[in-house]
Amino acid sequence: MNQATHPVIRSGLLLGIIALLGTALLAGVNNLTYERIVEQEKRRMLQQLNEIVPIVSYNNDLLEDVIKIEAPDFFRHPAPVTVYRARLDEQPVSVMMIVTAPDGYNGDIRLLVGINAAGTILGVRVISHRETPGLGDPIEAEKSDWIFGFEHKSLKNPESSGWAVKRDGGEFDQFTGATISPRAVVRAVHTTLLYFQANKQALFEPLPTGVDEDE
Amino acid sequence: MRMSDISLKKILSDGAWQQNTGLVVLLGLCPLLAVTNTVINGLALGLATMLTLMLSNLSVSVLRGLLKPEIRIPAFVLIIASVVTVIELLMHAFFYDLYRVLGIFIPLIVTNCAIIGRAEAFASRNSPLPSVVDGFATGLGFCITLVLLGAVRELTGRGTLLSGANMLLGDWASSLTLTIIPEHPGFLLAMLPPGAFMGLALLIAARNAWEARAANKPQTAIPIDVRDAHEA
Numbered sequence: 444m445n446q447a448t449h450p451v452i453r454s455g456l457l458l459g460i461i462a463l464l465g466t467a468l469l470a471g472v473n474n475l476t477y478e479r480i481v482e483q484e485k486r487r488m489l490q491q492l493n494e495i496v497p498i499v500s501y502n503n504d505l506l507e508d509v510i511k512i513e514a515p516d517f518f519r520h521p522a523p524v525t526v527y528r529a530r531l532d533e534q535p536v537s538v539m540m541i542v543t544a545p546d547g548y549n550g551d552i553r554l555l556v557g558i559n560a561a562g563t564i565l566g567v568r569v570i571s572h573r574e575t576p577g578l579g580d581p582i583e584a585e586k587s588d589w590i591f592g593f594e595h596k597s598l599k600n601p602e603s604s605g606w607a608v609k610r611d612g613g614e615f616d617q618f619t620g621a622t623i624s625p626r627a628v629v630r631a632v633h634t635t636l637l638y639f640q641a642n643k644q645a646l647f648e649p650l651p652t653g654v655d656e657d658e
Numbered sequence: 659m660r661m662s663d664i665s666l667k668k669i670l671s672d673g674a675w676q677q678n679t680g681l682v683v684l685l686g687l688c689p690l691l692a693v694t695n696t697v698i699n700g701l702a703l704g705l706a707t708m709l710t711l712m713l714s715n716l717s718v719s720v721l722r723g724l725l726k727p728e729i730r731i732p733a734f735v736l737i738i739a740s741v742v743t744v745i746e747l748l749m750h751a752f753f754y755d756l757y758r759v760l761g762i763f764i765p766l767i768v769t770n771c772a773i774i775g776r777a778e779a780f781a782s783r784n785s786p787l788p789s790v791v792d793g794f795a796t797g798l799g800f801c802i803t804l805v806l807l808g809a810v811r812e813l814t815g816r817g818t819l820l821s822g823a824n825m826l827l828g829d830w831a832s833s834l835t836l837t838i839i840p841e842h843p844g845f846l847l848a849m850l851p852p853g854a855f856m857g858l859a860l861l862i863a864a865r866n867a868w869e870a871r872a873a874n875k876p877q878t879a880i881p882i883d884v885r886d887a888h889e890a
Contacts, residue, residue, distance in 0.1 A: 465740035476751035483754040
């Protein structure tokens with residue numbers, strides 16, 4: 444670089460080169476790790492789903508048979524609901540819905556709710572939350588058995604008035620010192636069941652197939 | 659004395675003990691306090707930080723002849739951010755469970771001012787080998803602090819050590835978990851941020867007591883340079 448080059452331009456160029464090198468490095472590493480990261484995410488998701496829907500009960504590609512539904516008013520949350528559909532020889536077996544409870548103690552609680560074709564709950568898991576450790580976090584399967592209490596429940600068991608925590612006159616336990624977190628979860632699970640009942644047909648609607656991508 | 663005359667041994671003892679980032683200089687306290695609820699979390703973030711320090715010190719040292727004073731800070735930031743993002747991608751790909759536990763604190767390594775501090779104070783004035791050693795020593799000191807604090811909090815908080823080792827080392831390591839206090843009821847305070855502050859205070863006090871005894875003089879607090887601590 445010759446002496447006449449203005450020092451500002453020199454410095455700018457140098458910074459530009461460093462930025463370029465950094466970007467090239469990141470692009471390279473991203474290329475190398477991209478597939479593995481996607482694979483890891485899928486493995487993790489499938490692991491979570493299979494905790495709820497037994498792996499022998501379906502034979503479709505669960506992670507591919509997925510739709511997103513937008514019903515912000517129904518679920519009282521703007522996030523779209525992701526729905527994984529399990530089928531055995533094309534016949535609907537169950538849905539796994541990722542819903543968000545908007546009214547946790549510290550904001551959103553994301554839940555995975557599994558419902559079989561008959562409308563009975565296979566299981567519920569908390570995917571993410573920010574409830575207070577020690578008070579609200581027994582909603583996690585790792586921390587207590589509470590979340591397993593939803594298994595085999597449906598809209599008829601209990602009846603609609605029973606879908607609340609005990610303090611509100613319902614059937615589900617709250618925790619010592621924490622009512623809000625379990626209340627939010629119970630409410631979200633109930634909402635999900637109501638949505639399932641009203642939209643069962645649409646939820647199991649097969650993805651459009653035979654789309655010719657060459658056209 | 660020119661900086662480059664400092665012996666590697668001195669660099670090691672400075673970074674790991676005399677100028678320990680977590681216990682003496684008190685830099686990078688945010689990740690230090692946030693992730694140290696278990697030994698393994700502390701160890702993982704400590705190792706990631708150590709690797710970042712070594713790579714960023716190396717890059718800065720190699721480029722030090724080109725870096726004019728007026729652009730050195732943005733250049734450091736670019737280098738450190740690139741290094742951290744590479745480490746984040748690698749952890750995401752190969753240590754997925756740990757990546758999920760440490761979450762935001764991996765990208766936040768960028769903001770650990772110990773790293774830019776070492777780039778500025780050491781790597782930009784020294785040749786590559788001492789710079790890498792300095793990065794290693796500083797990272798080691800930080801990592802040891804994280805592991806110790808993690809051990810104190812995990813032991814008092816849940817009565818175990820090394821829980822979750824499988825996230826770092828693979829499934830065989832599940833058996834490494836030591837249950838020191840069986841039927842531990844769980845001590846919430848130790849797991850929450852206030853416990854982190856108290857644990858860190860105890861570690862600093864222990865280090866000061868050790869130093870005071872080693873110097874064979876009455877116990878006096880070691881003066882701490884806190885000028886930059888608020889940035890951490």
